[in-house]
Amino acid sequence: MFNTAPFRFLKIFGFILFVTVLYSCDKEVPLKFTETQIIDRDETTIEINIPKAEGHSEAAKQINSALSQFVNSVLNIENSYPINVDTKKSIAGFKKSYANFKTQMGNKLYTNLPVWEVIIDGEILYTNKTLISMAMTSGVNTGAAHGNLVFEFYNFDIKTGKQLTTKNLINDVQAFTILAKKYYDKELLSANESRISAFEAKAFEIP
Incomplete structure (x- = not known):
């Protein structure tokens, strides 16, 4: 579902971003992760597979909270409740909207x-x-001709769970933007017309 040319670019971009970070990786990451899996097929079809930080540390709480908010924002079709509610309530809200x-x-x-x-x-x-980087993707189909796809990348400080910004990771954002755009343009050349028009609607920028 997510194996499209623009998404491949996003994964390439994410990889470039992460390998340019000035951190070493010679020690084992203290946080451990499992997977949260929810499959709910009733009147609606809901499938959720996301990482979950184990333990009760502040870092684990911050990371899990950010990922849960992404899930809840996707399920909150009518924007009828806060995105920091329990995911079970978000699922119930999605079903109610349907x-x-x-x-x-x-x-x-x-x-x-x-x-x-x-x-x-x-x-x-x-x-x-020092850090952990994640990709979150969602696809929502409510009966329209095309589903709605969302891609988001998260960079967390592994000790605190705080989300890191581009400026926290890149010393020269302008130079990196020029480099990333070369890969972006290359991916667009291999995309079909509908994909190209969708991504050319906005000027290229680093998140």
């Missing part, structure tokens, strides 16, 4: 409505003794 939609549209359309689908994946891209 039920309301089905009731409203069912009175107007004499046909079966498509099932809403959400797929959320997360993976660890890079770790060392």
Whole structure:
């Protein structure tokens, strides 16, 4: 689902970003990670597979909170509740939104409505003794001609769990932007017209 040319570029970009960080990686990362997996197929289809930091340290809490907020923001179709709620409540809210939609549209359309689908994946891209980098992707299909895809990258200080910004990671952001754009343009050359038009709508910039 996420094996598109723009997404391949994003993964390449993420890798370049991480290997340019001026940190060494000669010691084992103290945080351990497992995977949170949720599969809920009822009136809607919800699949969630994301990393989970183990333990009760502040770093683990901060990382898990950030990833949970990403999940909740995807499920919060109607923006009807805060994104820092429990994920179970977000799932219930997504189902409720679909039920309301089905009731409203069912009175107007004499046909079966498509099932809403959400797929959320997360993976660890890079770790060392100082930071951990993750990619989060989501795909939401609510019956439109095309689903909605979202890609987000997270860099965390492994000791505190604080999210790191580009300026925390790159000494010369301007020079790095020029380098990254070369890879971006190369990926666009191999993409189809619809993908190109979607990504050319906005000027290239580093997150």
